[in-house]
Structure formats: structure tokens, C-alpha cells
Amino acid sequence: MGDVIRVMICDDSRTSRKLLRNILEEAGMEIAGEATNGEEAYLMYKELRPDLVTMDITMPKMDGVEALTLIRKEDANAKVVMLSAAGQKEKMVDAIRRGASDFITKPFEADKIVKTLKDVVAGE
Amino acid sequence: MVEKILGNFLVETGRISEEQLKEIIQKQDTTRVKLGFIAVAQGMLTVDQANEINRLQQSMDKRFGTIAVEKGYLTDDQVDALLEKQGNPYLTFTQALVDAGLIQMEDMDGLLREFREKNGFTEEQLTDIRSGETDRIVPLYLPAEAGEMNQLIGTVIRTLIRLVDRNTYIGKAYMTKDFPQEKQVNQSLIWESGIVDCFSEGNGGLLTLCSTFAHEDFPELDMDALDSAGELLNCANGLFVSALSRQGEFLEIIPPSYGEPEGEIKEGRICCVPIFLGEQQLFFTAAELEQED
Numbered sequence: 001m002g003d004v005i006r007v008m009i010c011d012d013s014r015t016s017r018k019l020l021r022n023i024l025e026e027a028g029m030e031i032a033g034e035a036t037n038g039e040e041a042y043l044m045y046k047e048l049r050p051d052l053v054t055m056d057i058t059m060p061k062m063d064g065v066e067a068l069t070l071i072r073k074e075d076a077n078a079k080v081v082m083l084s085a086a087g088q089k090e091k092m093v094d095a096i097r098r099g100a101s102d103f104i105t106k107p108f109e110a111d112k113i114v115k116t117l118k119d120v121v122a123g124e
Numbered sequence: 125m126v127e128k129i130l131g132n133f134l135v136e137t138g139r140i141s142e143e144q145l146k147e148i149i150q151k152q153d154t155t156r157v158k159l160g161f162i163a164v165a166q167g168m169l170t171v172d173q174a175n176e177i178n179r180l181q182q183s184m185d186k187r188f189g190t191i192a193v194e195k196g197y198l199t200d201d202q203v204d205a206l207l208e209k210q211g212n213p214y215l216t217f218t219q220a221l222v223d224a225g226l227i228q229m230e231d232m233d234g235l236l237r238e239f240r241e242k243n244g245f246t247e248e249q250l251t252d253i254r255s256g257e258t259d260r261i262v263p264l265y266l267p268a269e270a271g272e273m274n275q276l277i278g279t280v281i282r283t284l285i286r287l288v289d290r291n292t293y294i295g296k297a298y299m300t301k302d303f304p305q306e307k308q309v310n311q312s313l314i315w316e317s318g319i320v321d322c323f324s325e326g327n328g329g330l331l332t333l334c335s336t337f338a339h340e341d342f343p344e345l346d347m348d349a350l351d352s353a354g355e356l357l358n359c360a361n362g363l364f365v366s367a368l369s370r371q372g373e374f375l376e377i378i379p380p381s382y383g384e385p386e387g388e389i390k391e392g393r394i395c396c397v398p399i400f401l402g403e404q405q406l407f408f409t410a411a412e413l414e415q416e417d
Contacts, residue, residue, distance in 0.1 A: 012379055015338045015352040022339075058358070058377050085362025086377050087183065088369035105183035105366065107287060107359045112179050 005121050006032040008048055010041035010064065011056035011083070016106070020054060020083070020113070027114040038067030045071050045078065051121055054113075055100075057084035057091065065095060072099035079120050083108065125285070126256045127152065127217045128293040128400070133239050140226045148220050149291060152213075159188045162209050163198070173197050185279050185363040213256035258282060266297045270395045273410040276319060276364050277397055280408055283360035288336050288401065295398035295405075303385065303394055303411055307345055309354040311361055312378040312386040318413035320385040321361065323353045326398065326405030333406060347382070354380030387413035 007029050011017050021031050032050040035041035039062040045053060053071065057064040064082060071078045082095045087105035095103055101120040104113055131145040160174035169177075169192070177191045184191065189203035198206075221227045227235065240250045245264065252260040262278050270277065277297070284292045303322070304310075307330065310322035323330055325345060334349040335342050337356045342349035358380055365375040378386050393412035398405055 013351055013355040013358070014348060015355040018338065018340075058379050060379050085358045087362055087366040088374060090369065090374060106362055107182055107283075109179050109182040112182070 005029045005052060005117065006048075006050045007117065008033045008035065008041070008044060008050040008053045010035040010038070010044075010053060010059075010067065012036050012059040013056070016056065023110045023113060024117070026110075029114075029117070038062030038064055038070075041067045042070045042074070046074060049075075051079065052101075052117055053078065053080045054083045054117070055080050057082060057086055057095070065091075065098060068095060068100055069098050081117060081120055083113070125258050125261055125291070125293045126214045126253060128291055129253070129261070130214070130217065130239065132293075133242070134221075134227070134235070137238070139235070140221070144224070144226055148217070148224060148226075152216060152220060159203075159206050159210055162206050163192070166206070166209075168202055168206070169197055183363075185282060185367055212254075214254045215256070217256075258285060262294065265294050266397070267299050267395065269299050270297065270410075273319065273395050273412070275367075276313075276321065276361075276410055277395070277408065279364040279367070280321070280357075280360045281397075281399070283356070283363060284333070284399065284401075287356065287359070288333055291402075293400050295400065297395055297397040299392065300394050300396045300409075301392070303389055304407065304409055307350075309350045309357060309380050309382055310385045311354070311357050311380045312413065313361055313365060314376045314378060314387065314413070315374065317390075317415045318375070318387055319410055320387055320389065320413055321357065321408065321410040322385070323357055324407045324409060326407055329399060329401050329404035329406030332401050332404050336401075350382055354382070385411075390414050 007024055009017050009020055009031060017034050024031060032048045033044050035044045037059045041055065055064040055068055068080050071080060079101045082100045082103040083106065085106040092103045102116050104116060127149050131149065134140045135142055135145055160178055163169040164171055164174050177188055180191050181188055189207065192198040193200055193203060218232060222229050236250060249264050252264055258281065259278065262281050263274060266274055266277060281294060304324035308322045308324035310320055312318055312320040330353060331342060331345050331349060334352040338352035361377055365377060368375060390412040395410050397408045399408055
């Protein structure tokens, strides 16, 4: 795995990807790739095999929950943290049941997301 | 918000200048003390507890005190005591005006009466203004016909105050026949029926919102800029649907759109809210959707 955490960001919003990239790079993480929808995320995951994926839920073409399911089927050890504005309990439970490592609601705080990602990678 | 609402009235009636209002508000911004800070200083919360609540507040549309009570860290009485120490924004604003010699204390009653009459407020509504609380002030500017859209509108305004500009304020909202078609980003929230809402440009306010939220200087309202507004709208709508889900109502959020909204809009059920960021204006529009067959 190495010392630097490699993260793949998946979000249809350019702004959201940029804000997250800035936070994670500031925290010393490497952005392995950026996907703009679930289908892209699944294909990109197979190619890049990042340490961790941040996954928005509400996206065109393929949503984040479907992408999560495909990625986890491809790699049972894949670590995917859901990052979504839709913070309904039902969505959180569904995502965790499908194998998400954690669920963070937008708008997120920089410290919280960095800590969460580090904890997930460390297996906590 | 109350500072801008009352302050603009004082500027419009020639009691103070724009510059004087700016200075007073700027001074208030630098001296406003956060509730968590006061609680820690008083030994009522630990630093860790205050930080935990601040983190939760980022993703919940709730006040610091509400979360502290829900977590069992503070009682309602303790929160009231802290709020008193923090200061009612209306009181601190009027105090600042008096201290600066811009108005006289004995003139306040007359000024408020004039303000109330100019805006058509009742005495009870004036009390809501004097509370300084955004939750009590926003409904005063919404038409009665806005109905169930009130809660969504309140959530969006609070989100703008938290994430864009703490001095965001609104003008008198109105019902309209038209949903914005250009220079806008919209998002649909679907359940048996649904709501579609949008930010649209006024005189530069939307571009300012886009730049501030994205921490990026957009020269014009292009797709990159609108994406920023779309993401902010997404966050605000997310807070709204999360709150409704705790009340047992489940809504589906559709990705933001920059063209025709998803769903058929109910005739006569469109509410437009003018929003001000400084001198610049944008609009927030919410519309009810027809029930799906």
C-alpha cells in the first residue's frame, strides 16, 4: 500500500471534487483519479485500484449505491466511503449493508473527512 | 440577517449612511462570540464536546444549543443562559448604533414603529424581528400561500448564512407564474408529488454565491460556476430531506439540472424569494410538482 493514501474521488459535481481534492491533498493524500458518475467510477476502480474511494450517491447515469455494489463485487476488500447530501438513515443503512466502509453527510467538515478516511484505511 | 434588514431601513430613511452600516456590521462580525466558545469558557462543555457539536452542526441543519441538549451535554436552561451571554443580534446591533452615536436610545420606539408600519408587520411580527433569530424572521417575508415550501425555504436560507455569507438577508417573497429558465440551476425532490427548487441570477448575486462557495473567482456564470451553485443547492436540499426523513417522510433527490426541471410544476404554486449577498441579488424559487400517476 505504501505510506501515501491513494484516493479515487467520485462525484458528478466539479466543485465538490475540487473542494475534496484540496482537502485531501492538503492532508498528504494522493488523488489517484476522479470519476463523474458511477459507471466511470466502476471502470476507473478496476484500472487504478486505489486504497479508498469516496462516492457521492446522487449522480446521473449510475448512482453511487449501484457503483458501490459493482466495485465490492469486483473487489471484496474495496474500501468505499459514501459522501452524500442525502443523509437519510435509510440510505446510510442501505449503503453500509452493501459494503460501504462509512457514510459522511454533506456539507462535510475537512477534519472529519480526513480522519474518517485515515481510520477506514487503517481498518478502524 | 436582522442587522441588514433594520440597517437598510435606517439607510433608506436617511438616518445612517451605507458606509456607517458597513462599519457597524463589520465590527459586529469580528466580535461575535460563538456559543461553543462561551460554553467552554464557562466550564459547561469540554473542548472535545464543543468540537464534536461543531462537527455535527456542519452536516445537520440544527443549532449548536439544540445538538448540545440532544447529546445530553447541556440542559435547555443552560443553553438559554449561554444565548443570553452571546447576545441577541438585534440588541447588539442597536446597542452598537447607539454607542456609535448614530441613533439615540429614546428614538428607538419611534423608529421601530415606522419600520413596522412601512413593512406592514403586526406587533407580534415585530417581536419576531427583535428576537434576532433567523428561524423567526424568514417566515415573516414569505407569503401565506407558500405553505409547505416554508420549511425548505428556511433550510436553504440558513445554509446560505452558514456556508456563504453570515449577513445574507432576504426580501419579500412572492408567488409567481414563472419558473426561472435562464442562468439557473435547479433540483427536484420527489415523493408522491414533489418540489423543484432553483437558484437564479439577479444582479450578480448568483455569481458571487458560486465564487464564494467554490473558493474560486469565476469571471462569468458559465457551467463551472453554475456547478458550484448546484452543489450548494444539493447540500441544502440534502439537509431538508434528512430532516424530513427523521419525521418519517422519504424524498428522493435528483441530480441538479441546468435546463428544464424534472417534473410538472403545479400551476400557481411557485414561490420566489429575493436573496441579498451584500448589494447583489439572486433568487431562490421553489415550486410544487404535480402528483405522479
